[in-house]
Amino acid sequence: MNLRPLCLVFSNLLLLLALMLSGCATPSNNPQAEAAEAEDFNDPLEDINRKIFDFNQVVDRNVLVPVAKAYRTVLPDPVRDSLRDFLRNLREPLIFASDALQGEFERAGQTFARFTLNSTLGMAGFIDVAGRWGELPYHEDDFGLTLGVWGVPEGPYVVVPVLGPSTPRDLGGQVAEGFGDPFTRLVTGNPYNLYWIPVLRGGVSGIDQRSRYIETLADIERTSLDFYATIRSLYRQRRAALIRHEKEQNLPPPASFSRNDSPVGPVNRLPQAAMVVEMPTVSEVSR
């Protein structure tokens, strides 16, 4: 059985739900102030979002972080980095498509060169030959950013169970990626229907990401007055900054940030992985 379409339907429903509910925020006795505030946060679903956020935190604390810690302990840094490079390489076709759809042909060319070099000389992507020796650093890109570049408004803030912060625009991008990812099509679109491969890929991506942000996120949570609001702001700002960069000409690609190394849209993203990756305080560095 193929889980992917199910999950896609699920995220589509969420998206619809979000859009519908955003139209019916509760009225209040101070409409003007409320309106100004609501505009700032653009979070009409805040009550639900906070509950989901809390739930995600529980999952994060009890499942993700322990697993991520074990992962970090067991695998040496070079191995983890190599794994990350491999997972990134699987994403390059989608990044290429995003670059091209945004009219960023230079970046698209770089992505194409990276994918070609790393898939061959780089042993199926396990060694980032292009980035290390070819001065072709990895850059993040995704369909959500593409929609942003095209001028689609981000819409209200949404916290997705297990997947973390998002917006209808970014969810839309992920759905499109879920359908469009050639790697996923390759492994699931055959008689063997190896749906577990994208699932595994997403799981490992999520754990790898989470393992890189354990202390930072803990620090932010510890010092925040309102962790939910902080994450919301960080997510939005980071996405906006990435879109701005996309639009800026003559700037080197923002090489250090990865929004989402995990691949196939919503299905494969593990709890809070999405959130983690959005952190401002995140960098892609090998530690």
Add this chain to the structure above:
Amino acid sequence: MMRRVVLTAFVFFVGALAPTILAGAADPAAVINNLGNRALEVLGKNATPGQRVARFHELFREDFDVPGIARFVLGRYWKTATAQQQEEFIKLFEDYIALVYSSQLSAYSGETLKVTGSRADQEGAIVASEIIRPTGAPPVKVEWHLTDQHGTYKIRDVAVDGISMAVTQRSEFASVIQRNGGQVQGLIAMLREKTGSASGR
């Protein structure tokens, strides 16, 4: 990821270091450059975490436009606060920032700061810089927003990879106030608690 917060902290720390250099300086880029070098000296000298925290706190007060930042992060609620609340908020905010960022300082591991450009803006200047990491990982882009106060540059915001510290805090504080029925006092109480428990360590 640790790294990034560390760097953010480092950046704040760097900025906090050099009132003397900042005073009357004509070239904001040179100012930040200088800051970087000075900060490295202090960070490199095996100062105890306690010393770093103390120094950080003191220098943040001197070199950041604390009242200006405090006002910005309160946003529309600045006007609804009483003069007394404003005053207390500024003080608590300073303690809070010191708490938030000083805890990261001990993880400093050889980063250096390189100024890559600067331009004037309405309020003063924006200096672009990169934090170069000894690991050879891609540099982190840091933008310093300086305000020109009668010929003295003070830092009013730091943006790391496009994310503004001031904007983040403003959003967080607004949320706290809103959830306390629009009362600034609610935020003040939380800040008191947060900074009070920290100073008791």
